[in-house]
Amino acid sequence: VAGRHVGEVVAAADAGAGILHVDMDAFYASVELLDRPELVGKPIAVAHDSGRSVVSSASYEARSRGVRSAMPVSQAKRLCPELTLVDPHFEKYSHYSKQVMGIFRDVTPLVEPISVDEAFLDVRGALRLFGPPRTIAALIRQRVRAETGLPCSVGIGATKFIAKLASQRAKPDGVLLVPAAATLAFLHPLPLGALWGVGPSTKEKLERLGLRTVRDIAMSPVDLITAAVGSSMGAHLHRLANGVDDREIQVTRVEKSVGHETTFAEDIADERELRRVLLDLSHRVGERLRHHHLAGRTIALKLRYSDFTTISRSHTITDPTDVSRRIYEEAAGVFAKIDRAGRAVRLIGVRVEQLEAAGGSGALWNEDEEWEQLDGVTDSVNARFGSALLGPASLLGGRSRAPRRDADARRPAED
DNA sequence: TCTGGGGTCCTAGGACCC
């Protein structure tokens, strides 16, 4: 009883805000700076320095010049000519990600990672052990900094959504606590785009109704919102705008699909070359499925043409597979049915959906044998396109013929 | 030098079954 009282008292001290959102600051850029101390304080961006690349992460110095994530590298250079580009190393980010998630789990088992660089924590059960949420936030930030050298920001609120908004506001390298009683005062003045799930398209639909702020959504009849953006999204946004968000921390999540896609440095029209890339993508998808002991029933193919129009075609099979060869055959079958009318392809991708626990048949496929069969294709394609491809998308390097240029960059986080 | 790659969720129509 005494213990519970202590818990209640410390909880009261932080006014009912028991959800933390921890967000690493400029994560990829910060990790790269650990190895490149001479670049600290300079505008840098993590991206390949090639034609169709975009910025993955930008240092705050680069951001102050207008450089943003997802911005084409060409545009970033125009905005900031002295920008230093650093190649991405996804395995490194994955490593640091695991390390910081481990620190979070020392505080509470109720950790929900939502990407490599952010997580929600429910600390309501950790108060007696560690003190109020503000103290926990300080502890986490101090440990992350001491053990990884990386900065992070923490938002604290009564709900996930408020905690997430608070961490955005806390950046860089800060903490913000929004007491439960202050939720609506914090939320309502924000612009529509602050609502999680409102992007450019939804924003425009809502603005057409004359709505500008979160308060405007909160004060509108829910029917008005659902009529504009659909019943599911409308009801959700209306609740968020009113500070209602009862989503719990989800400690475990089931993967729904596994895929790979690649954008070519130059568009490719040739059928055989495209099939060859398809094989490589299928192989990588199969590899990852087997690694995770998963198999899937739907094989989906994605194509993007030169004009950026994007189509997808899929086929569902009876028995789940994790066999790269099978994935390739299904993807190629779907591909063969598409009438491209000779159009060149900018992007091609393969994804396997409808996943379930695998039976482990993947070993049946002899990868080396398959590659020998395709050797002739590999040579001719290498000769023509090998050097034209983007760095991380250099699919035609050939397993047995040339070492991968940058194995690190080719393998995004697997967990 | 226009627009990456990994995903999730939602909608809507058609097939099919009862």
Add this chain to the structure above:
DNA sequence: TCTGGGGTCCTAGGACCC
């Protein structure tokens, strides 16, 4: 023989997030 309704699965596309 002018015509229902519910449920599930599949497919394609779109919006969104990091």
